[in-house]
Amino acid sequence: MVPSVPSIRQLQKRKDGVPYTRRSEIEHxxxxxxxxxxxxxxxxxxxxSRDAPDYVPxxxxxxxxxxxxxxxxxxxxxxxxxxxxxxxxxxxGEPDETENGKIAQDVLDKxxxxxxxxxxxxxxxxxxxxVNFADYLLKRKxxxxxxxxxxxxxxxxxxxxPKDDDTPSFAERVAGLFEPFDPKKMxxxxxxxxxxxxxxxxxxxxxxxxxxKRQGFQFDSKDPQVDxxxxxxxxxxxxxxxxxxxxxxxxxxxxxxxxPQ
Amino acid sequence: xxxxxxxxxxDAFATEPNHDPATLQRYLRAHPELTDDLIDLxxxxxxxxxxxxxxxxxxxxxxxxxxxxxxxxxVPDTEDRLATLTVERQREVCxxxxxxxxxxxxxxxxxxxxxxxxxxxxxxxxxxxxWTPDALTESLSRPSLAYARNYKSEEKPIPATQVSFEELMxxxxxxxxQLAKWQFDK
Numbered sequence: 001m002v003p004s005v006p007s008i009r010q011l012q013k014r015k016d017g018v019p020y021t022r023r024s025e026i027e028h029x030x031x032x033x034x035x036x037x038x039x040x041x042x043x044x045x046x047x048x049s050r051d052a053p054d055y056v057p058x059x060x061x062x063x064x065x066x067x068x069x070x071x072x073x074x075x076x077x078x079x080x081x082x083x084x085x086x087x088x089x090x091x092x093g094e095p096d097e098t099e100n101g102k103i104a105q106d107v108l109d110k111x112x113x114x115x116x117x118x119x120x121x122x123x124x125x126x127x128x129x130x131v132n133f134a135d136y137l138l139k140r141k142x143x144x145x146x147x148x149x150x151x152x153x154x155x156x157x158x159x160x161x162p163k164d165d166d167t168p169s170f171a172e173r174v175a176g177l178f179e180p181f182d183p184k185k186m187x188x189x190x191x192x193x194x195x196x197x198x199x200x201x202x203x204x205x206x207x208x209x210x211x212x213k214r215q216g217f218q219f220d221s222k223d224p225q226v227d228x229x230x231x232x233x234x235x236x237x238x239x240x241x242x243x244x245x246x247x248x249x250x251x252x253x254x255x256x257x258x259x260p261q
Numbered sequence: 262x263x264x265x266x267x268x269x270x271x272d273a274f275a276t277e278p279n280h281d282p283a284t285l286q287r288y289l290r291a292h293p294e295l296t297d298d299l300i301d302l303x304x305x306x307x308x309x310x311x312x313x314x315x316x317x318x319x320x321x322x323x324x325x326x327x328x329x330x331x332x333x334x335x336v337p338d339t340e341d342r343l344a345t346l347t348v349e350r351q352r353e354v355c356x357x358x359x360x361x362x363x364x365x366x367x368x369x370x371x372x373x374x375x376x377x378x379x380x381x382x383x384x385x386x387x388x389x390x391x392w393t394p395d396a397l398t399e400s401l402s403r404p405s406l407a408y409a410r411n412y413k414s415e416e417k418p419i420p421a422t423q424v425s426f427e428e429l430m431x432x433x434x435x436x437x438x439q440l441a442k443w444q445f446d447k
Binding site for chain 1: 265269271272273275276277278280281282285286289290296297300301302303304305306307308309310311312313314317318321324325326328329331332333334335336357358380381384385388389390391392393396
């Protein structure tokens, strides 16, 4: 048999026919970690601080759990698996009866089920976690939130888009009143968390306009080639400006009132 | 060629290395039908990442233990995973490890000298069919299935000739790129 270094499993999920790949730093680290004895690998996976030099990223921990898919119960496998679930629990938050708590439980249930299925048949969906664990976990939360809101009709009941304030100068009056994405404020972790929670309380259209504004899109443009907020939300320029202004006013009130929860 | 579903597209967006305006704009232009979802997802991905550092609750500890119990119960079956691949799955396997169909068929018939198969190839194939490299090697080392089939027939059995993996790849019209992928022992 031809001797070779341990190979790293390639991902099978494809995009436009081309297999996904892990980030290069993850691939490099896997090539190093694959030589570690189990006890040393477990020790390193126990490190919680992402800044620690020996920290093992979630993508790598998941890789090793999946690699042991064919194994029966043993202490090393159990430790690696439980460390992975622990990281998911820390990232998702505590399951409870709140909307966020229900989402956390739903995502956790689905990921643990997917991991178990992966032992029987390769589950390509899990490859996404090996590409970008944190962001794909947010995507799963996004899916769970959408499903939950569809079930409870919460979007329709509580977040119905308000009518425009047609006062001609409304947008002008509040323009410059408040800059939610001020780079200086955005450096503060608490501010960012409070802003996220405050935007959650706005109607869907205002949330979309704020997101596009954060991403640097213009309200409107004379150039038909430019993707504007008006075009992307399928609303008139005036409506977009008014809804943005209304969103700013609401955000300021929520943030000034303290804890947005 | 783009047969990706809406979910595939949103998953792809979520796993992009970054979610800057250029990335969002690229997806919005390529998938205008998903504009609402892409904007909402972009916002979701911009959220502050909260990771709890406080101890997990006893209920969460119990959940983890229960999840592990379920995980170990989902025991991989011990059947010959190479022999039981469906035709559709065989196509997927060939696509996943980029080999001609004939190569997989010959492997399934145990017509390849196991010692000539690069270890890296065995590991890749085992990973794709969710088996261990050792179990796969053991299976491939069994007598040729073509020979076994002949033996059941009325005619005198003719032992099937086993070929090396490299020879098989060449006979199967593997491309140079496919050949170059595996380091053959000269």
